[in-house]
Amino acid sequence: xxxxxxxxxxxxxxxxxxxxxxxxxxxxxxxxxxxxxxxxxxxxxxxxxxxxxxxxxxxxxxxxxxxxxxxxxxxxxxxxxxxxxxxxxxxxxxxxxxxxxxxxxxxxxxxxxxxxxxxxxxxxxxxxxxxxxxxxxxxxxxxxxxxxxxxxxxxxxxxxxxxxxxxxxxxxxxxxxxxxxxxxxxxxxxxxxxxxxxxxxxxxxxxxxxxxxxxxxxx
Amino acid sequence: xxxxxxxxxxxxxxxxxxxxxxxxxxxxxxxxxxxxxxxxxxxxxxxxxxxxxxxxxxxxxxxxxxxxxxxxxxxxxxxxxxxxxxxxxxxxxxxxxxxxxxxxxxxxxxxxxxxxxxxxxxxxxxxxxxxxxxxxxxxxxxxxxxxxxxxxxxxxxxxxxxxxxxxxxxxxxxxxxxxxxxxxxxxxxxxxxxxxxxxxxxxxxxxxxxxxxxxxxxx
DNA sequence: GTCTATATTGCGATAGAC
DNA sequence: GTCTATCGCAATATAGAC
Numbered sequence: 001x002x003x004x005x006x007x008x009x010x011x012x013x014x015x016x017x018x019x020x021x022x023x024x025x026x027x028x029x030x031x032x033x034x035x036x037x038x039x040x041x042x043x044x045x046x047x048x049x050x051x052x053x054x055x056x057x058x059x060x061x062x063x064x065x066x067x068x069x070x071x072x073x074x075x076x077x078x079x080x081x082x083x084x085x086x087x088x089x090x091x092x093x094x095x096x097x098x099x100x101x102x103x104x105x106x107x108x109x110x111x112x113x114x115x116x117x118x119x120x121x122x123x124x125x126x127x128x129x130x131x132x133x134x135x136x137x138x139x140x141x142x143x144x145x146x147x148x149x150x151x152x153x154x155x156x157x158x159x160x161x162x163x164x165x166x167x168x169x170x171x172x173x174x175x176x177x178x179x180x181x182x183x184x185x186x187x188x189x190x191x192x193x194x195x196x197x198x199x200x201x202x203x204x205x206x207x208x209x210x211x212x213x214x215x216x217x218x219x
Numbered sequence: 220x221x222x223x224x225x226x227x228x229x230x231x232x233x234x235x236x237x238x239x240x241x242x243x244x245x246x247x248x249x250x251x252x253x254x255x256x257x258x259x260x261x262x263x264x265x266x267x268x269x270x271x272x273x274x275x276x277x278x279x280x281x282x283x284x285x286x287x288x289x290x291x292x293x294x295x296x297x298x299x300x301x302x303x304x305x306x307x308x309x310x311x312x313x314x315x316x317x318x319x320x321x322x323x324x325x326x327x328x329x330x331x332x333x334x335x336x337x338x339x340x341x342x343x344x345x346x347x348x349x350x351x352x353x354x355x356x357x358x359x360x361x362x363x364x365x366x367x368x369x370x371x372x373x374x375x376x377x378x379x380x381x382x383x384x385x386x387x388x389x390x391x392x393x394x395x396x397x398x399x400x401x402x403x404x405x406x407x408x409x410x411x412x413x414x415x416x417x418x419x420x421x422x423x424x425x426x427x428x429x430x431x432x433x434x435x436x437x438x
Numbered sequence: 439g440t441c442t443a444t445a446t447t448g449c450g451a452t453a454g455a456c
Numbered sequence: 457g458t459c460t461a462t463c464g465c466a467a468t469a470t471a472g473a474c
Contacts, residue, residue: 266466266467266468267467267468267469268466268467268468278468278469279469279470281468281469282468282469282470283470286469287468287469288467288468288469
């Protein structure tokens with residue numbers, strides 16, 4: 001396979017990062033540099049020169065490999081969202097209780113966040129300021145996450161673990177919001193609570209605890 | 220007072236929207252058009268032409284009145300955040316219980332959101348993708364909201380209404396996230412739950428209920 | 439106050455040398 | 457595969473007429 005990625009991108013987006021980058025150090029450097037830039041500033045606020053400088057490569061190589069800034073963004077977005085998708089699918093297959101699945105999801109978000117700290121920031125950036133890629137790349141990921149959470153909540157209601165009087169659609173939405181890690185990791189909060197060692201982990205642990213208590217069926 | 224706003228901006232940012240715009244229809248049109256554009260696309264993704272077209276005014280008038288796109292953005296941001304600030308201050312002064320204050324805050328967010336649906340979207344856009352105005356205009360608003368929520372939580376813990384074993388800093392953070400209205404109002408969720416009449420109101424009502432149950436001291 | 443026309447800059451993409 | 461030079465374009469701000 002010696003097609004350019006830009007060509008490949010046009011035909012099939014479902015190519016994992018590893019496949020492409022194993023033996024392509026330049027492509028890899030560009031992607032690694034692009035993820036935090038796009039996640040922290042958004043597509044429009046990042047220039048090609050900025051991407052190239054951050055990656056330590058020549059500015060022309062962005063177009064050479066990806067066919068332009070927008071295509072690179074689309075690739076990064078799809079690539080990162082697929083990690084989220086895979087995590088959800090993996091949990092769905094497990095033969096554990098619905099509540100366990102939710103706890104497991106929170107754990108995985110936290111662990112994934114250590115290695116890929118920008119997945120949910122890219123996601124929420126798109127939710128608050130959608131680009132032309134929102135409908136094609138983000139909507140499906142949002143639905144996927146929503147249905148997973150909603151399914152867990154309804155299962156837990158059937159089991160009698162959760163209260164029957166909560167709306168699973170709305171509850172899935174509040175859960176999605178409360179579980180967002182990247183928000184928690186902002187410098188802003190590091191300043192607000194300088195004593196905390198690992199805000200994300202401490203936050204997640206307490207947040208899921210409060211939530212599960214709030215929706216639990218009382219004896 | 221017949222100074223240009225751009226001049227005024229440089230000297231004193233604490234000018235309310237009403238004061239300036241009462242007798243200035245053009246200025247008012249520009250601001251009204253700019254709020255949703257900046258909130259939904261972000262500073263970098265909005266062009267001056269786009270702003271002028273949306274306002275129905277000549278493109279040169281943006282610079283004439285505000286001294287450029289960035290200054291207009293700064294004005295809009297400060298203007299909208301001040302509404303949030305005033306709401307918090309008003310509740311703080313009330314002689315009601317901490318839990319009532321939290322419920323009241325949720326209500327006010329909801330009501331405010333009907334008239335000014337873009338306040339928290341501007342806020343969260345800045346949190347996820349900070350611009351050069353973040354430190355100066357947004358940080359203080361975030362601290363203000365955080366300390367308000369944290370204070371309510373600690374008061375409720377002292378009163379014995381909330382559990383003593385939760386961390387008020389982390390709890391304030393989860394509450395700030397869960398109370399965000401603009402996220403809830405995204406088209407995405409309207410599609411996911413088409414049967415809901417007023418997602419924001421229904422969401423808020425359930426979310427605050429779950430949260431307060433989760434942190435309540437149990438008998 | 440509002441408009442047209444223009445100056446200027448910076449960006450993104452590409453051609454072509456190496 | 458990488459680099460330099462450059463083309464074309466879009467965007468912002470401004471000068472000056474009305």
